[in-house]
Amino acid sequence: MxxxxxxxxxxxxxxxxxxxxxxxxxxxxxxxxxxxxxxxxxxxxxxxxxxxxxxxxxxxxxxxxxxxxxxxxxxxxxxxxxxxxxxxxxxxxxxxxxxxxxxxxxxxxxxxxxxxxxxxxxxxxxxxxxxxxxxxxxxxxxxxxxxxxxxxxxxxxxxxxxxxxxxLLASLILLVFRRSVTVHVRRIANHLGQLTPVTLGQRLSLDRPGHRDDELSLLVAGVNQLQDNLSDYLEQQQRYESELAQHRDRLADLVRERTAELEALAAAQQLVLTLSNRLIHAPYDAFDKHLLGCLREVAQRLGATMAAWYVRDDATGGYALYLHWQAAGAVPSSHLQRVAADDWQQLQAVLDRDELVDTPSRAALAQTIGAGEAARVADWGIEAAAFTELRGGDEHFGLLMFGKPQAVVAWQPDERALLAMTAQMLVHSVRHKTQLIDIVQGQQALRAVNAQLAELARSDALTGLANRRHFDEAKELEFRRGQRLQQPLSLLVCDIDHFKLYNDTYGHARGDECLLAVAEAIRSSVRRAGDLVARIGGKEFAILLSATDEAAALALAERILGSVRDAAIAHAGSDEGPFVTLSIGLAVSTSQRANDFDALFRAADAALYRAKAGGRNRVVAAAPVASEAALDPHQPSDKEEMR
Ligand SMILES: Nc1nc2c(ncn2[C@@H]2O[C@H](COP(=O)(O)OP(=O)(O)OP(=O)(O)O)[C@@H](O)[C@H]2O)c(=O)[nH]1
Structure with a gap:
């Protein structure tokens, strides 16, 4: 002090x-x-x-x-x-x-x-x-x-x-003043100087004989009053401070709780986001497997031992189990595979009002969905359950159910948020998947139509064989491949004999039917998948035979003639017989024999010409194509005439 x-x-x-x-x-x-x-x-x-x-x-x-x-x-x-x-x-x-x-x-x-x-x-x-x-x-x-x-x-x-x-007067006054005032003023000053919040209770009293009622007594009373007031004030301050400290602690607790809640909420959001991404990128044929994975992860985050996704059963009006997950060790359920229309009526009514229903105990569950249904759910080995509807606009995707094996005080806000977010995410994902399937199916259909169109563009409309355009695309490729692999490429050019006469005799429509029958005869004769049969003119067909030598090509040509013969297409005006016949020119190309496909074609065409000239209904093989000079450019060509 x-x-x-x-x-x-x-x-x-x-x-x-x-x-x-x-x-x-x-x-x-x-x-x-x-x-x-x-x-x-x-x-x-x-x-x-x-x-x-x-x-x-x-x-x-x-x-x-x-x-x-x-x-x-x-x-x-x-x-x-x-x-x-x-x-x-x-x-x-x-x-x-x-x-x-x-x-x-x-x-x-x-x-x-x-x-x-x-x-x-x-x-x-x-x-x-x-x-x-x-x-x-x-x-x-x-x-x-x-x-x-x-x-x-x-x-x-x-x-x-x-x-x-x-x-004498001054001395007397000084003496009296000192004894009656100065000493006490000093005492009061010392008392005030030594005052602390702790000593505020010590009252001031002056050592004076007798009871005095003067200004000093007034001062002492004033000091004591001031001490009392200060003491009361300090007590009040301490009370306020203690209340303030309590408020502060409560606030800190609230902040801690809110922070933990927000962190849990953020973690739940993160989980839902991750699951959503996973579902978006899931191949749609494995979508259900990923959905089940989502249910499992959400259930595990909730501390649940079971999760079930029910969908509306339009036939019965009730629910059917669509996806179901149970933790290892949980009691497997034989019930609840199907829920009759009436069984969850009470639950449905609650879900129509609130999007989420959570029950912290079996008793609360019984109150919410009815005692009978609660008993059935309890058979699943769960005490606390939560239900949420999967609804998006007018669409209803069923409802989710999560169960915990033990009763809880209450489902926490972050758990409720996780359930709500999961439901929304699943609705969006299922919608997304449905849209995706529509798009994929649309794309597949489009691709099929495109393929069909492409096929049509490369097919002959009457016979269904490859058309001239297809033939032109394929010929150079096959020619080059033969050259590169040093394999022979044979070309048969077939032409129907006296077809003009046929048209004149039977009419143009019958002529088309004849063309169709001949095309079928040729197609049935060609068995190797790599061979290309094309209609390259009105009544002219070309057959491109890769890796086929002259002997094999001659055999095929003979087979074609036989097939046409066997088709027995009546041709009353033909000089060659009662049926439609073919003339075939054959040319074979090897790397030593020809420089390009046109030379090969001209050789086959020349052979066809000779077959016509030689009496038709036959195969004529061209001489080996050695060079451009080997062909006689002045000799008239059948093909040229046709065109
Ligand atoms: N019905 C029908 N006739 C066709 C088609 N394309 C061509 N023709 C006819 O085929 C005939 C070809 O006659 P020509 O070139 O004189 O030959 P050809 O009568 O067969 O005589 P050769 O070839 O010498 O045996 C013409 O009358 C054409 O109108 C077709 O797509 N359908």
Whole structure:
């Protein structure tokens, strides 16, 4: 506890100085007044003394003048002049018939003064009763110096008295002030200086005899009142602080709870996002497997041991189990594969109102979905369950059910959020999957149509064989491949004999049927998958046989002729017989024989020409195609005629 330093100045000293100052002024005034009074008294006293002298010397001086006793006169005047208050004695004798005589006696150094009193006495003598004679006059002058001397003594006495009086008064006041005020003021100051919140209860009391009711008592009461007020205030402050601390702690707890909740919510969001991504990228033929994986992960995050996805069973109006997951060790369910329409009516009604229904215990479950259904669900080995509908707009994708093996206080907000988000995510994913399947199926259909169109663009409309365009695309490729692999490429060019005549005989429509039958005969003769049969003109067909030598090509050509023959297409106007026949030109290309496909084609065409010229219904093989020069460019070509 820090003690207060001793003050450099003292109230008592200040009080004394003030009193002394006052005493000084008072003394000066008192001295002035009393000096005035002393002066007046001095003057009066001197005047009285002069009167007394006058009384004393009147008769003796009158008698001495009467008797002309000069010696006695001198003696009395000298005696009167020696009186201290008398400065000058002047006796004027006025005898009859004589000149007046003045006898003057004065104190040494006396000067005439306007302030010292003076007396004038007429001297007379009564030689006998009833007669009086004036003898002269006596002048008595007071000595001013005596006045001043007496005043000085008086003043010094007054001043001394006043000073002593003032000092005594001041000392007394100082003493009394110190004993009755200063000591207590210091005590109060020390008390206040040592006050702390802990010592506020210590009351101030002054060590004073008797019961006093003065300003100090008032001050002490005020200090004690102040301490009481401060004490109350501090108590209140402490109460507020403690309440504030409690609020702060509660707030910190709330913040902690909210933070944990938000973190759990963020984790739930993250999980749903991950699952959503997984479903988006899942191949749609494995979509259900991924859906089941989602149910499992959500259930595990919830601490659930089972998850089920029910879908509406349109046939019965109830629900059918679509996906189902159970934790290892959980009691497997034989129930609840199907739920009758009436069984979950109560649950459905609740779900129509609230999107999510959670029950923390079996009893709550019974209240929510009915005792019977709760018992069935309980058979699954669960105590707490949550249900949520999978609904998007007007579409209904069923409902989800998660179960925990133990009752809980309540499903937590983050768990409810996870359930809601999972339901939404599954609805979106299923919708997405449905849209995806529609798109894929659309693409497949489009691809099929495109393929069909492409096929049509490369097919002959009448016979379904490859058309000229297809043939032209394929010929160069096959030719180059044969060259590259050093394999022979054979080309058969087939032409129906006397087809004009056929048309003329049977009509154009029958001509088309004939073309179709011939094409079928050719197609059935060609068995190797790599061989290409094309209709390259009105009644002209080309067969491209890769990796086929001349012998094999000749055999195929003969087989074709046979097939056409076997088809027995009546041709009444033909010179060759009763049925439609073919003429075939054959050319074989090897790397040594031909430089390009056109040369091969021209060779086959030339062979066909020769087959026609040779009587039709036959195969003619071209001479080996060695070079361009080997062909006779001037020889007319059947093909050219056709075109
Ligand atoms: N019905 C039908 N006739 C066709 C088609 N394309 C071509 N023709 C006919 O085929 C005939 C070809 O006659 P020509 O070139 O004289 O030959 P040809 O009568 O068969 O005589 P050779 O070839 O010498 O045996 C013409 O009458 C064409 O109108 C077709 O797609 N359908």
């Amino acid at each position: 820090r003690r207060l330093p001793k003050p450099k100045e003292s109230l008592g000293v200040q009080l004394v100085l003030a009193i002394l100052g006052f005493c000084l002024v008072f003394t000066v005034l008192t001295v002035a007044v009393r000096t005035w009074w002393a002066w007046q008294a001095g003057v009066a006293a001197m005047s009285a003394e002069l009167t007394l002298i006058e009384q004393v010397y009147r008769r003796t001086l009158s008698k001495a003048i009467w008797e002309m006793d000069r010696e006695s006169l001198e003696t009395h005047l000298a005696s009167a002049a020696k009186v201290p208050s008398v400065g000058r004695v002047a006796l004027t004798i006025t005898p009859a018939h004589r000149a007046p005589e003045v006898i003057d006696r004065r104190q040494e150094g006396w000067v005439a003064s306007g302030v010292a009193p003076a007396r004038r006495l007429v001297l007379a003598y009564e030689p006998f009763p009833g007669s009086s004679e004036t003898l002269g006059e006596l002048l008595l002058f007071g000595d001013e110096r005596v006045l001043w001397s007496r005043l000085g003594e008086e003043v010094s006495a007054i001043v001394t008295t006043q000073i002593i009086q003032s000092l």
